[in-house]
Amino acid sequence: MTNADITVLLVDDDEMIRECIVAYLEDEGFTVHGAVSGEEALGMMAELEPSVCISDMRLPGMNGESFICKAHELCPATRYMLHTGMLYSLSDELRALGMRADDVLLKPIHDLSRLVNKIRQSAIVGGRL
């Protein structure tokens, strides 16, 4: 499996953050798409069927939690991660979807190479490839 086989969808309204994470993941060879809101991302889910979807918590419109709940209905096999600047414990809803404490990415991510490993592992464990 190569990184190019792994599709990642990054949902963040902050262009600066989207840009730097997308750039890094693209350099690593992943197929990366960005969305600025939960609504936009939901529109892309069915077609992309991403292996991994990383969503910011604070988004305009629906927040990251609600987005993941809705996105999960469309793509239950996707591995979801929540990117947040606050200390955060997973809600019961997200736990019920199979998310774990290490699916919460605390801002700022110091070392994106760790995220790369995480994405690869998730894609493998997710059994999509």
Next chain:
Amino acid sequence: MPPKSTEIFFKSESRYRMLVENSCDIIFSLDRDGYYVYISPAWKVLLGHDPSEVAGHDFREFIHPEDILRSESFIAAAIQTNSAQEVTYRIHHADGSWRWHTSRGTPHVDESGALTVIGMAHDVTERLRIEEMMTQTEKMIMISGMAAGMAHEINNPLGAILQHAQNIERRVSADIPANWKAAAEVGVSLDLVRAYLQQRGIFDFIGHIRNAGMKASGIISNMLHFSRRNDSTEAEHVDLSALIDRSLELAGTDYDMKKKYDFRHIELEREYAAGLPRIPMIVAEIEQVLLNIIKNAAQAMAGFESPRSPRITLRTRLSGRFIVIEIEDNGPGMDEFTRLRIFEPFFTTKEVGIGTGLGLSVAYAIVTKGHHGSIEVKSRVGEGSTFVVTLPLQGRA
């Protein structure tokens, strides 16, 4: 009581005497120069001195130097306006501590024509302490809201700094084929670009940007810990003595501490109460509280020239429905200004770069918000400080 009997009651010298001598508050009489003409027996109970050490003495001998002016004005105002006046001041206790008293006094001319101010002094130390804690709590709630907001706003730009620094490293890396391709497209050799960046120290600069960003991120993370409202992490019932010992061990191995102060030179005294009940607490957090307090003590003692050898005493005891942990040092202590602000985020007396001023505010948040306890500090300049952490037996419930 009918007027007749009231008159009889107050005419009776013995009844007056009984009232005065049994009052819980101190009843005193001061001459216009400030010498005690009379003090009631309550003085001995409240302040510990023998009446003979006080009567005939200047009140200034007992009042805190900073409060003398205010107290002198109180006497002068009572005499000048011929009316009751009130003043609050610190007064010396025989055990060496200061107590806060509020006095209400009125001028009085006796049969011989001598002018005195007769007053009643009430100990308000406990009330002031509670007021201080309430002010502290309100202030902390306000600050923690600000801290959370700030932390959140700073995290994104900080993320961009850290991650773009990493992107720059990646885009000049020899490991990525796309870099070779892009270099060839513009007609340069990636090897030469890398050699140039190396020679001009650019890789080091990028490394510094990342390190600085990570340091800032550590501060933000501490601020978030300070401001968090609650945490769902499960509390454990643990043996407090073992937990304190582990915190001491952590302090001994703390790298930052080793650099600045050798913990092994500090004498550690443990006075743990036996058989304390195990109370629910989040172990890592209480360890952090103790570690921060111990580090603070060690750092304070490091810069303090003293004939006494540095010592930290750790005590535990049961007090009603609470467990009390005391961490006492014999370092330089702190003045009242510092004592009142010590738990505020970013308040630090250390040199720039030594401390962030967050350690004790994080400790405060963990104890008060996370564990529904309280944390206080008592201190005397030149003698040392004692941090008192009180945790409820029923835990965070």
